[in-house]
Amino acid sequence: MNxxxxxxxxDTIWVxxxxxxxxxxxxxxxxxxxxxxxxxxxxxxKTQLNVFYQTDVFYGNDEFNLSEMTDAYKSEWExxxxxxxxxxxxxxxxxDYPYINASYEHVFNDYxxxxxxxxxxxxxxxxxxxxxxxxxxxxxxxxxxxxxxGIKLLSATYGKKIEYNGDASSLPYGHAARLxxxxxxxxxxxxxxxxxxxxxxxxxxxxxxxxxxRNRTRDNFDYIxxxxxxxxxxxxxNAGGFNLSTKEEFxxxxxxxSDKEFLCTGTHEQYFYPDYFAYQPDYEDKxxxxxxxxxxNGYEFIFSQDLV
Numbered sequence: 565m566n567x568x569x570x571x572x573x574x575d576t577i578w579v580x581x582x583x584x585x586x587x588x589x590x591x592x593x594x595x596x597x598x599x600x601x602x603x604x605x606x607x608x609x610k611t612q613l614n615v616f617y618q619t620d621v622f623y624g625n626d627e628f629n630l631s632e633m634t635d636a637y638k639s640e641w642e643x644x645x646x647x648x649x650x651x652x653x654x655x656x657x658x659x660d661y662p663y664i665n666a667s668y669e670h671v672f673n674d675y676x677x678x679x680x681x682x683x684x685x686x687x688x689x690x691x692x693x694x695x696x697x698x699x700x701x702x703x704x705x706x707x708x709x710x711x712x713x714g715i716k717l718l719s720a721t722y723g724k725k726i727e728y729n730g731d732a733s734s735l736p737y738g739h740a741a742r743l744x745x746x747x748x749x750x751x752x753x754x755x756x757x758x759x760x761x762x763x764x765x766x767x768x769x770x771x772x773x774x775x776x777x778r779n780r781t782r783d784n785f786d787y788i789x790x791x792x793x794x795x796x797x798x799x800x801x802n803a804g805g806f807n808l809s810t811k812e813e814f815x816x817x818x819x820x821x822s823d824k825e826f827l828c829t830g831t832h833e834q835y836f837y838p839d840y841f842a843y844q845p846d847y848e849d850k851x852x853x854x855x856x857x858x859x860x861n862g863y864e865f866i867f868s869q870d871l872v
Contacts, residue, residue, distance in 0.1 A: 567825055567827070568826050568827075570610075570867060571611055572613070572651075573832065574832045575698070575832045576613040577617075577630075577656075578619070579594060580628070581619065581628040596836055599836075599852075604647050606855070606856070607858075608864070609859075610646075610867060611647070612695075613651070613833075614652070615653050616656050617630050617681075618656050620656045630681035630682070637685070638687055641685070642687035649692040652678050652679065660739060661698075661739065663769075664702070664748075664751055666702070667703075667706075669709075671706040672712065675710060692869055693714055693716045693869040693872075694716055694718070694867065694869040694871075695715060695718065696719035696830070697771075701769035701770075702718070702770055703750065703751070704750055704792075704793070706769070706770070707793050707795055708793055710795075711794060716795070716796060716872045717871065717872050718795055718796070719771075719798065719801070719868075720798060721754060721799075722754075722775055723754040724755050725753065728740070728743060735765055739767055742767060753766070754767075773799070781798055783825055784825045784826050785825065786798075801830065802827065804817055805831050807831045807835045807847075811853060815857065818854060831850075831851070
């Protein structure tokens, strides 16, 4: 079997702040990127970093945005673009579901702001043409904006849609407000398959596929082609995110999925950092274990855009 695997890291912004402020001799003197290079050199890991434009004031007033990112390492980023890519994620971490009811202009402008800076400091070849938007759901207008920006494939939510019953407490974290504010016709609720029981009911938008469509495309190289936008939709996460599991649990998940044609897993940047409230000290151990196990099971690492 010709087996392929894709790995991504969401919510990426702090590594750019560190590079800009600490100015190491190489980007791979940075501990976060050094870890990724080690996994690439030893196991062939390719990594897509899904990027925020700026830090969020939720973590304090030590603000940073991509326009401040140094371009001193541009040639180094460019030389690694065959295994390390950067992609649009969102303007910042909060609010949740930033593009659930977004206008075309909102998403187009956010994308272009991120793209402009990536080209400046890392080169055009470093930009990925497929992505997972923050929290995933997008309005149809948002999908059209990303298509017009050159995105080919989007991560999709999946599952049974249900009606909102009007009870705000039935959704977590104030998500009822996100559902209702400027609500689009395609915005809905679905029953989510997740280890995080708090989000068993979640929001979905235009990039939502049925459970049957997800099952048909989950473990192979196929995807759902949306006729109205031309975009490809796929559930990018059939092996879950390792920030939600212990190292042993994640090993078992990967081992159980090692007969799949296509395997996709990811995590989030912030769990790597000791000053993050939910810091995971075994972050690097889990990442290297993942890369080693997937490689030893006969997978070749690719980017999700390579599916299209």
